[in-house]
Amino acid sequence: MSVEPNTEWYETTHHELGHIYYFLTYSNPDVPPLLRQGANRAYHEAIGSMMGLAAQQKPFLAGLGLIDTNTKTDQTQQLLKEALQYVPFIPFASGVMSEWENAFYAENLPADQLNAKWWALCKQYQGMVPPSPRGENFLDPATKTHINDDPAQYYDYALSYVILFQLHDHIARKILHQDPHATNYYGSKEVGQFLQDIMRPGSSRDWRTVLKEKTGEDLSARAMVDYFQPLMAYLKEQNKGRKYTM
Numbered sequence: 001m002s003v004e005p006n007t008e009w010y011e012t013t014h015h016e017l018g019h020i021y022y023f024l025t026y027s028n029p030d031v032p033p034l035l036r037q038g039a040n041r042a043y044h045e046a047i048g049s050m051m052g053l054a055a056q057q058k059p060f061l062a063g064l065g066l067i068d069t070n071t072k073t074d075q076t077q078q079l080l081k082e083a084l085q086y087v088p089f090i091p092f093a094s095g096v097m098s099e100w101e102n103a104f105y106a107e108n109l110p111a112d113q114l115n116a117k118w119w120a121l122c123k124q125y126q127g128m129v130p131p132s133p134r135g136e137n138f139l140d141p142a143t144k145t146h147i148n149d150d151p152a153q154y155y156d157y158a159l160s161y162v163i164l165f166q167l168h169d170h171i172a173r174k175i176l177h178q179d180p181h182a183t184n185y186y187g188s189k190e191v192g193q194f195l196q197d198i199m200r201p202g203s204s205r206d207w208r209t210v211l212k213e214k215t216g217e218d219l220s221a222r223a224m225v226d227y228f229q230p231l232m233a234y235l236k237e238q239n240k241g242r243k244y245t246m
Contacts, residue, residue, distance in 0.1 A: 011052040018051035019044055021195075026202030039198070039207035041153065045160030047199065050168050053082070059184035075181065079231040086161050087228070088126070093158035095125030100141050101151050112136050162221050163211070167198070169223035170215040180227055 003009040022044055026036050038044035054060060062069045099121050103109040109117055115134055118141045122128045134140060146153045172180035175190050185191045198214055212218055 007056070011056060014055035015048040015052035018048035022047050022199045025196055025199035028200060030200075031202045031204050035204045036202045039201070039203055039205065039210055040159075041156040042159035042163055043198075043207060045157055046163035046167060047195070049160060049164045053164065053168060054171075054183055054185050057181065057183050059178070059182050060186060063184050063186055076231065076234050079181070079228060083228055083231055086164075086224075090158045090161060091125040093154040096121045097141075097144065097146070097154035098152065098158075099125075101147065101154075104141075104147075105151060115140055159219075162219065162224060165224035165227055166211070166215055166217060166220060166222075167195075169226065170194075180223075181230075 003013070022038060026038075038047075058067065058071070058073055061067045062071070096118070100109075100118055103117055104114070113136070115136050115138050119130055119134060122130075130140075141147050144154075168183075169180050171185065171191055171194065172178050172183045175194060176183055176185070176188060178184070194214065198210055201210065208219065
């Protein structure tokens with residue numbers, strides 16, 4: 001791997017390790033070979049991203065000796081960093097990418113409207129316009145390899161972030177009885193069993209049933225909203241009186 005010793009690659013390594021444990025867990029005799037895959041494609045990304053998130057929280061880092069237990073951290077700045085990683089991605093992934101793919105593959109988007117459609121979706125879902133004119137002599141969506149080699153994968157990525165926070169919230173509150181912003185999964189056999197019970201069936205069981213059984217909730221953004229609530233309060237105060245135009 002071409003990795004560097006920094007925070008980004010530290011998170012990525014734990015993310016990929018989450019995938020590996022998922023592969024190992026559903027590769028068992030109880031699951032038919034054709035069903036040895038994630039409960040849905042978003043589950044694989046959710047497990048990986050959850051490991052990446054948890055591995056960056058202070059109690060875990062302190063437990064590894066990577067930071068001093070008495071290190072002072074700015075929760076607002078940490079939440080802002082995490083929010084920028086997870087939140088803006090969702091309208092891009094489930095809006096811009098997925099809607100363009102649908103228009104192209106399912107609705108026969110005309111060849112002379114490919115780029116215009118992309119930037120119209122960028123404005124609709126992200127409030128973003130190009131810095132310079134982007135006519136049909138360009139094909140900006142093709143800069144994403146997933147457009148032609150793995151359509152709909154980005155919708156799975158968006159869904160994975162919702163599932164990630166739902167699983168993490170349950171682990172923090174119901175199993176570890178810790179603040180979701182400051183957890184340490186390490187050494188908890190109960191956390192391990194919880195995750196194994198989700199991963200072991202592969203796709204042999206309906207993912208919605210498994211999620212409801214294990215967390216007590218249907219698919220919901222409630223946990224994600226709760227996680228970033230302290231940041232929302234801060235941002236509302238900072239932006240009080242400001243006006244926005246689209």
